[in-house]
Every structure is written in structure tokens, then in C-alpha cells.
Amino acid sequence: MSTTRTAVRTHWVAIRAMLLFTLVLGVGYTLVVTGIGQLALPAQANGSVVRSGNEVVGSALIGQSFTDADGNPLPEWFQSRPSAAGDGYDAGASSGSNWGPENSDLIAAIEERQAQIAELEGVSVDEIPADAVTASASGLDPHISPEYALLQVARVAEARGLEESEVRELVESRIQARDLGYLGEPTVNVLQLNLALAELG
């Protein structure tokens, strides 16, 4: 009898504790952080959106595809990495490919991407960096390597009728060094590069 009573009492305490934690750590905490974020850091808290004119054209942190309706690369834009999020850069379905290192689908995909990029950029396969032919972990990688960005300069310049040196300077000015000089890898943000490119003409 007394053990039953103890067990019931313990569970009552547990239920009340859980309700309390839900209110404080679930609701209260989230609202406080949201309040501070919205008041003090509204740009970041709302997704670091970038605009072209007055139009929101994306988030500086979320990659996009620069392809036509059939998924073919548009030559006048710098291209992002391959993406396994939905049909590509679907921000509602972040995902990597999860293909293993010996998966024949992955091997075929890499070969196809290399052939496509070699043709598009007029380069040999050896010159193509790894990030250009592999899908990122999130499928929403906003960045490419500086090497991949520089590889695309000639083709973009030609498609836009711009001087190659002008486009190259733009890319070089957009290379982001590692945080603090050594955290992570150097990157080029594709959306921001393309926005700057659009201003160039």
C-alpha cells in the first residue's frame, strides 16, 4: 500500500515538474530569446535576407540554383554546387545525398558533372575542384570555393559581354577569408557575387 502511494506521489511530482519545465524552458525561454533577437538583431533573426532593389531575392546564408526550368546552368550567372535538397536548393527540404563513397550512383553523378562543367567552362576535368562536383551536406550551401568561382570567370564574362579582367577582379574582391584567418575554409558567396555581378551589367 505504501509503495503504491509513494509511486503515485512521485508521478504527481513528475507531472507538475514537467508542466513547470514546459512553461519555463519551452515557452518562456523561447519567447525571451525571440524577443531579444527580434529587438536587437532583427536582420539575422529573420534570415539575413538580401534584396535587389526593393525585392527580396533570397538569404545571404541559403544557396540558390542559377539554372533554367530544366535545370541547365544559365551561363550569365556563377553556378552553385550540386544540391541534394529536393530538386536542388529546395530550402524546405534540406538534405545531403547520403551516397556512400563506393555508390555507383554517386560515381556516375560525379562523372556527369565533370563532363558538363568541362564543356561549359572549356576546361579539362583535372582543373575542376571537388566542391564543384559534390553535393553539400545541407543541399543549401551558399558558398563555392574560390577555385570554382575563378574557374567560371571566363564563361560568365563572355555571356555578359564583360571584360574577363573586370569579372576576375570582382570575384577576387568577393573571396571571404577563413573566420579569424583560420576557422573553416575560404569561400565565395554565390548569391552575393551574382548580385554584385548584376550591378556590373
Add this chain to the structure above:
Amino acid sequence: MDVLLGLLQAATLVLILALLYRPLGDYMAHIYTSTKDWGVERGLYRLVGVDPRSEQSWPAYLRGVLAFSVVGVIFVYVLQRAQAVLPYSLGLPAIPEGLSFNTAASFVTNTNWQSYSPDITMGYTVQLAGLAVQNFVSAAVGIAVAVALVRGFARRRSGTIGNFWVDLFRGSFRLLLPVAIVGAIILIAGGVVQNFNGFTEITTLAGNTQNLPGGPVASQEVIKEFGTNGGGFFNANSAHPFENPTGWTNLFEIVLLLAIPFALPRTFGKMVGSNKQGYAILATMATLFVVSLVTLSAIELNGAGTAPELAGGAMEGKEQRYGILTSTLFATSTTLTSTGAVNSMHDSFTALGGTMPMLNMMLGEVAPGGTGSGLYGMLVLAVIAVFIAGLLVGRTPEYLGKKIGPREIKLASLYILVTPTLVLAGTALSFAIPGVREDVEAVSIWNPGVHGMSEVLYAFTSAANNNGSAFAGLTANTPWLNTALGIAMLLGRFVPIVLVLALAGSLAAQDKVPATAGTLPTYRPQFVGLLVGVTVLVTALTYFPVLTLGPLAEGLS
């Protein structure tokens, strides 16, 4: 160059953790030994119906842990089943029964295995009222159990090991909550989103449509790391730019997930009255961590395998802003703790690289392990180590003045058998039961060949060790895997906790024997070496055969 910068990054992490070791460890020792309650805490204890001054025997302490966890499972389950009528659910339907059970078991056990894709499954209310709450309290439960075990070593002739409710409240409100609030704001500054906007449809620069997600992400991200939980707000977890946007937020998140586990040895040393005992445990954890990190980094940089060699680097499933070495640092940190968050896709690692996260978990997550669970796991191994040393020299083993007798060694031995049994039985059954095997092979496995076997082995390793990371190609949202992994998570969490608390009770009841010339000093490098050896040996003997069937076969063929 890359290697130098990678070393510098790891060195920065070590420096930060070293600076945190004493203040954070001492603060935790203070929290769990102070006899003073805050005024607001006294009010909350009255509200909940707890007498904070009453001490509990180990069965009473255990009853608290179990009752609180049962209630937690029911809460999270009901919230998911009711999602359709909850506010801020983005129009998402109720979660099906099997998945709700799996997710409830997952978050209450500090595992955060996710059989679902959160982007299209979980609304904001379930995330914050169900999942985020468990991120706090499951971490606080883990630390409470570890502290109870430490009290077992520290006390003499005592019938009690503390008060669970007080430990739970203090861990939640004095430790986790303040850091979470500050950490969340730091993450927002780095670009992690924090809003209730839902999806915003935009037209991209090239004229396509994209649905940008919103959500209270920063508040959940910070506690997901600090509580070594690991469940992502988004499917891509800490690889998603809205969860982890930059190189420095990445390092910050790694610091968060390692901070408590690496500082708990200090708390332990402080509470048993000998800081050097804490340093010995720390040295053991750090040794295993460094060896594991260097191994994985070398393997991934080398990039062996058909696809990585073809592409010119193991960049499949890795983000450009992290590259290889930042990804391996995160992967090592997340699988040597019980976190299981990922910033790169382990399924796409090189074959031998993918073995390392598995091995890390198979070590029992003790280097440094999860919040609390890492320390109690390592202390159980320390008990085994002094026992083995005692056998070698023919003396009654003792640890911190406590005799390791038949009862203690039985409890410790049972402890180290629990998770291997769950991992191996779960994996074996997945391929041995005819109907299940067909389902696993046709529906669940994503990569063909031996890599598919690795996906299943990884899943049960992750679930039984309460890690939560995955070879994420695996489709785990099936009746068999939802059920089997859910059971593995529950047993992998609570059976060890029962054994640890029983051990705590048994140790607390003993008097302390004075150290003699025959006592093995447990603070010297010799003991650190012994403890590392025991940890590796137990793991290797248990798991080597199954590893040869999956990842080793793939990597060496």
C-alpha cells in the same frame, strides 16, 4: 597549410576548454553541493511538491528519474499526436503513432535520433514545448545521475545519494538555462534565425521560387549542443546554414557540446576532495579524443575511395565553409559525446572515415561522453580498470577508498554489457528475421552492398549509445526500425542508469578504507594508460567482428 590551420583550430578548442575546466567544473560542484536554495527555487519546490532538504536512498532517487522520464515520454508523445490542433504548427498534421513513440523515446533519452525530416514534420509548438524542453531536462537528468554516483564515492556510511528533484532543478535553472539564453543570442548574432515566420516564398535572382524557412532555431540550437542532445531543427542539422552559418559559430557550437562533459571530471575531483583524481579522468578522455580526431582527419584528408578520388577530395556531404578538417572536428566531437548533431553527412565519409564515428560511439561515449553519462560511463570503466589491476597484483581492488567487491564489480560488468548487447542484437535481428530483413533491405537501406549493412549497424550503435547521429541515407521511419531503435534507446539509457544508481548506493554505504602501500594510485599516468587500455580493449573485443562485416570490409576491399 590546411593541416596547420586545422591544428590551430583544434588548439583553439583545447585552449577554450582548458580555460573553462576549472570555473565550470567548480561551478557545477558548487551547484550540486550547496545547501542553500534560491528564493525562487523554494517557491518552485513548493509548487511541485518537493522537500528540498530531504535526502533520497538510491531506489528513491531512481524512482524520481524513472517517473520523470515516463512522464516526459508521455508528454512528448501526446504533443506530437495533437500537432494538428496546436498553434504555430505550420499546418502540419499529427505525427503517426510509431514515429511519435520513437521521437518521444529519442528526446527523453538524450539521444535525439530523428527518424523523420523535421523540415516537413515538426511544427514550432512541438519543437519548443516538446523537444527543446527535453533537450534541457534530459541533459539535467544525465548530470544528476553522474553527480549521484560521485556522491557515492564521496560519502561514507551513508544511506542516501542526494535528492533527484533538487539536482534536476539546479542543473536546469542554474546551469543550462543561463548559458542557453546567452548562447542563443550569440548564435543569432552569427546568423541563426529566431522567429515565428513560417515559410516565406521568394523569387530568386535567376527567377526560380524558393521557400525560406523560419522558426525558433537559435533557442533550440544552443541547448541541443550544450545538453549534448543533437536533434536538428532542420533535416540537415548543424550543416544547415540557419543552424550553423559560419566558421566561428561552428567552433562555438563544438565548445558548447564539449564544455560540460570535459568539465565534469573537475566537478568529480572537487566533490571527492582530490582534484588530481579529476585530472586523471580528464587525461583519459583527452587522450582518446585526440587519437580519434587525428585518425579521422588523416583518413578524410587522404580521401580514399572511388568517388572521393574521382572528385579530387572527400567533399560529398560536406559544406564549403567547413571543408574537411572542420567537418572531422565536429564529427569527432559529436560522436565522442552523446550529441549526434552533424555538420557533414557521415554516410558520405570515406569508408574508413565512416568507421570512426561508429567506433567513437562504440567506446561507450566516454571521451568525454554526454552530459553526465560520459562521466558515469568513465567511472564505471575506472572501476573495471582497478579490478583488473587488482587481479594482476592479487589485492582487493579499491577506488577512492571504496572497496570494489563482488556487488560493485557485478554492477559495473553488467553496465558494460548493456549497449553492446543492444547494438549487436538489434543489428543481427534486422537481418535475421525474414520479413524484417526484406523490409530493411528494400525500404530502409539506401546505399547498396556492405555500406548498407553499415547503415543499420550505425543506427543501432547510435540508438543504444544515445547518440542520435546517423548514416542518414537509412530510412528509419518504418515500423521495425521505429520500434526496435526506440526500445534500444530506452534500454540503452535507463538500464545503465539503474546500475549506476545501484552502484552509487552501494558505494555510499561503505566506509572509506585508508590507502596503503598496496593501493593502486589512480591519479598517475600509469592509471591513465590502464584506463585507456581497458576502454579500447572492451570495445575492440566486442565490436571488431561486426566492424569487419561492414565498414572495414568496404574500406579495405
